[in-house]
Amino acid sequence: MASRARPRDSAIKPLGPEAEIMDDSLSAGRSLMAPAPARNWALFLDLDGTLLDIAATPSSVVMPPTLVRDLQGAARALNGALAIVSGRALGEIDRLLHPLRLAGGSEHGAVIRLPDGTQDQTCVPVPPGWVQAFIELQRACPGVLIEAKPHNLVAHFRHAPAATTQVRRLAEALLTREPDAFELLEAKMAIEIRPRAATKARPVHRLMELTPFAGRYPVFVGDDVTDEDGFAAARAHGGLALDVATYFGGEPQDVRHWLKRVADL
Ligand SMILES: [Mg+2]
Numbered sequence: 001m002a003s004r005a006r007p008r009d010s011a012i013k014p015l016g017p018e019a020e021i022m023d024d025s026l027s028a029g030r031s032l033m034a035p036a037p038a039r040n041w042a043l044f045l046d047l048d049g050t051l052l053d054i055a056a057t058p059s060s061v062v063m064p065p066t067l068v069r070d071l072q073g074a075a076r077a078l079n080g081a082l083a084i085v086s087g088r089a090l091g092e093i094d095r096l097l098h099p100l101r102l103a104g105g106s107e108h109g110a111v112i113r114l115p116d117g118t119q120d121q122t123c124v125p126v127p128p129g130w131v132q133a134f135i136e137l138q139r140a141c142p143g144v145l146i147e148a149k150p151h152n153l154v155a156h157f158r159h160a161p162a163a164t165t166q167v168r169r170l171a172e173a174l175l176t177r178e179p180d181a182f183e184l185l186e187a188k189m190a191i192e193i194r195p196r197a198a199t200k201a202r203p204v205h206r207l208m209e210l211t212p213f214a215g216r217y218p219v220f221v222g223d224d225v226t227d228e229d230g231f232a233a234a235r236a237h238g239g240l241a242l243d244v245a246t247y248f249g250g251e252p253q254d255v256r257h258w259l260k261r262v263a264d265l
Pocket of ligand 1: 222
């Protein structure tokens with residue numbers, strides 16, 4: 001079972017009077033109201049489990065009918081300072097959000113699309129032999145689903161929980177070959193191998209150097225353990241981390257309603 005991302009209350013920066021209420025509530029362990037959006041924000045949004053309801057498989061995710069329009073409206077309201085930061089590959093993100101091609105990080109930040117549309121890809125790709133080893137495991141364990149992206153190898157065992165140990169052992173065995181370059185990540189009913197350098201902090205740091213993100217107040221919204229790097233990066237730039245469980249009751253539809261408020265700014 002994946003561990004969940006939790007906000008680190010002591011690191012959240014004040015955002016006006018609301019912030020004091022939030023800090024008090026955090027220390028009491030209660031759920032919190034999401035803050036009212038502002039035009040000086042730079043918004044960093046995870047996709048699955050944040051804007052999109054978690055589906056049985058990544059490919060069976062359902063796109064809410066107004067999401068693209070609301071993202072477009074929010075990006076316009078923030079003068080373009082809106083980024084998608086997801087574990088998905090860039091092509092998948094673009095397919096889901098068509099016709100939008102937003103700045104952000106894909107494959108957990110291994111690939112960064114800059115505001116001018118160019119890409120920064122400096123992370124090492126997963127060795128092809130590792131992908132093959134996982135595909136062989138998938139054949140041996142029906143129900144295990146393998147997602148192979150250039151910089152990210154994921155084994156989902158939501159439909160094969162009995163294979164959890166076998167998947168983990170294979171991942172750990174592969175990692176011993178290149179422990180400095182890659183790391184293992186526990187996600188929701190899945191195990192991931194990714195380059196150590198590929199984190200959701202990368203796109204936040206990179207984009208915050210560039211127009212239209214630079215000088216804005218970064219707000220990162222995410223739901224899972226991989227988002228913690230993005231949370232930390234937003235805080236490092238004086239911004240705010242919004243965990244979906246805490247601020248939106250764990251409901252992507254509540255995040256989507258809140259996004260409409262950004263679009264209406
Ligand atoms: Mg997520």
